[in-house]
Amino acid sequence: MNENQKEQSENNPKLNLKSIAKKWQNVWKETHAFKVSEDPSKKKFYCLEMFPYPSGKLHMGHVRNYSLGDSYARFKRMQGYNVLYPMGYDSFGLPAENAAIKHKEDPEEWTASCIAMMREQQEQLGFSYDWDRIVETYKPEYYKWNQWIFLKFYEKGLIYRKKSAVNWCPHCKTVLANEQVIDGRCWRCHTKVEVKHIEQWFLKITAYADELLKDLDQLDWPERVKVMQRNWIGRSEGTLVNFKLENSDKNLQVFTTRPDTLFGVTFLVIAPEHPIVPELIKGTDKEEEVKEFVRRVVIEEKATRTAEDKEKEGIFTGKYAVNPVNGEKVPIYLANFVLLDYGTGIVMAVPTHDQRDFEFAKKYNIPMKLVIKPKDKDLKVEDMKEAYEGEGVLINSGDFNGLDNEEAKEKITKYLEEKGWGKKTVQYKLRDWLISRQRYWGTPIPMIKCPKHGYVPVPYEDLPVLLPKDVQFTGEGNPLKTSENFVKTKCPICGEEAERETDTMDTFFDSSWYFLRYTSPREDKLPFNKEAVKYWMPVDQYIGGIEHAVLHLLYSRFFTKALRDIGLLDFDEPFKRLLTQGMVLKDGEAMSKSKGNVVDPGEIIDKYGPDTARFFVLSAASPEKELEWSTEGVDKVYKFLNKVLETFSGLKKTNEEINYETLNSKEKYILSKTHSLIKEIAEDITNFRTNIALLKLTNLTNEVIKSKDKLSEAVLNEVAEEITLMLAPFTPHMCEEIWHDMGHDTLISLEKWPEQNKNFIDEKLERLHTIKDKVKSDLINTKNLVQKKTGKSFTKAKLIISDKWKYELFDKVKALLNKTRNISEIIKEIMADERLKRKETSQLIQKIVKNPSLLIGGITQKDEETFLKDFEDELEKDTKLKIILELEQDSKEAKAKQALPGKPAIILLE
């Protein structure tokens, strides 16, 4: 488009991608086009995007996420599904509170205004949400149900309070869940996390560890997300073994996955912060020394203690334990590499068969004992440079000698169980979910602390416990503590003076069930309406970032299971299918303010309109992969869309029946291609090959536009209509405009996906046209080349489509086909003939056998002729050469030739 045209199209409101967007957004709004309700007569589809934290402005990641979701929802709607496609805001959290501290703003107002801004941008992009179902977690009508669920979980014993070492972020001034600590740092601000020992509220997610693990198998999720969850849950089977403390009747219980090495234990190691340590060393001459060690190691930050390259360090306690199976006396050590919160916090060490124990034993000169011998060689303790962790046969293991070590694991465990010295067990890495937060902007935990009755739940009828307004934001301590009205209350049991819990809930609590709320957002008797949930849930397609692989996605699964066990749900998993979309990059890096490479969606919408932004973001990369932002790419899309709008909006709606027999080959070809695509595109969208779908559509559209003069009105209208329908999920505003212009009075957004007419599909013709392009370029090349070389100019060219050896082949295959249908046999037979031994031979045979009609001419004579005629015209135009097509009339050859047109020979004539 040149400047003039550009101006024209921008001045002409009809052709302006921006102004039509507004227009159709208003129409959708006024007609409540995307409002849905439960309709048992229709199949439902629940399409969900991870709801945003309302920071006020959309970033490209949001645009990508929602463009994917919206096109999917729109596509499903066109396929006839009753589509639930909602939006909401995860609107509790620190930024609002920080704004309050910094700028003295009211968190509620601040949040509301951020939501308003964000929503406006979402509306500008034309997403087809049912805005009547908006869910905002900071509103009492939502968080009331957080509290309700909290109380239900509490009743069920899924919530408890305990004192433990917790992760404390000094920057956010709150505790964090394990899932929120990444590499020893806060997930939000990346500050190094410290350890604090305080009493906090926990959610018993570990009660569901096994089910959370097992049910992963039934989910249609990206493998890597499932793997991350599996790792996080970290199930391992092993054995608990009791070692007697020497000169005492105390037991030291260890967890091991290698009971087969039990006879090789030469020492025990205890986590330094283990509660047994003080009594163990009390009154011994090692007491001071050990205490000093514990102080040093435990005070060290969590992050560095568990770092990979951290050197193993330990200290002997002076005490011994007794190995139950052989009565051996083994020394007890403390060491920094043993973790209190995994297993029992006490480890049996077998230096010969565990690398860590090996290193530790070397460093502290502890003896070693070999108990497993590899099958193919002998080992000697003195020669060992590292532990032998492989398979083998047991030695030095009493009655178990000679057993295969895998077998020994079971036998030894069984033996321990019989003797009462140990038992089989399962360990998880998953820890209970700490949900207390010492911050203001969250759901108040509905508990009251009575001096007499301890923690007492707030009665259901008193919900919600509202966030007070009269609080001080000082940046120090929990603001809730500053509201006397809030803190001071009466005990629900005795009516005496009591204090409210001032901790609030982790915001991940809010997001763990919001998808249920969407099904019945105004329900006021329960968190959600059971019937509505029954109709809509589970979510059929969930779309969001990978960063929630073990946070939100794990918590929501847990909530679903827990709510099921309370009797509110009757399914096990919330999200059937998950797409984790890739990041949006600029210059190979994630967009960030500090790098200054942020592209603001607002500006893009302003400049190019929403359809361009959506189309680009969907077409530039496959959804799971990273997307590199490209200004030129956006320009190209913009031009393409303008071209489509310009060309298609001049057309009329289809009212003529197409008389297929009378069509020329170009028309048949375009029809065939369009109708093939109807199915292909639907499949591509379903499988999130969105970029491929758009690529195919672009190619087809360009082809149609290019050859529109060769198409009859009926065909052009028909094809344009179908293409517009197929583009509608992606560029809905433009398509509404075109649809309307064509003379339809319906909304294209609510139209049906086009139906494939199989009669229009002609694969051979499509092939023919592919070959045509090659022939054309060959001819032009040859002409240019020859003219250059010879200095002569040519006015005529003769094309000969013939392939002598193929005819021979055809005859032979035909003869053989009477005998057998076995491809291999036919091929072998024919390959025996030297004259026919060619690269393509076997391919041709395959084709013939699969489709014997080729032998009597697959494409009709008429097709061939119309095709060639078209072709002739086109060639002449492009090459300024008169083409003489030589059709050999000998029936057999002609038929073969028609069936399989090869690359023709070119003869130029002066």
Added chain:
RNA sequence: GCGGGGGUAGCAAAGCCUGGUCAAAUGCGCAGGACUUAAGAUCCUGUCUCUCAGUGAGUUCCUGGGUUCGAAUCCCAGCCCCCGCACCA
């Protein structure tokens, strides 16, 4: 270490599941042409190597083997890259 995903032309990126229409879509880059006073835009063509007035030949999809009439595609082994988890006993 455990687990996941990859390695395709100058680059980016399809194809692989379901082997043959694959010298391999598409985009970028590069080259040539058309249109233009020119630039831009647009359109057309080419872009592994050789050959070339004639349907051509050779060598390719990380490497090496295998299956098959036929392999980018299936199987085995190896090399390399990216990502997640990790002193979890």
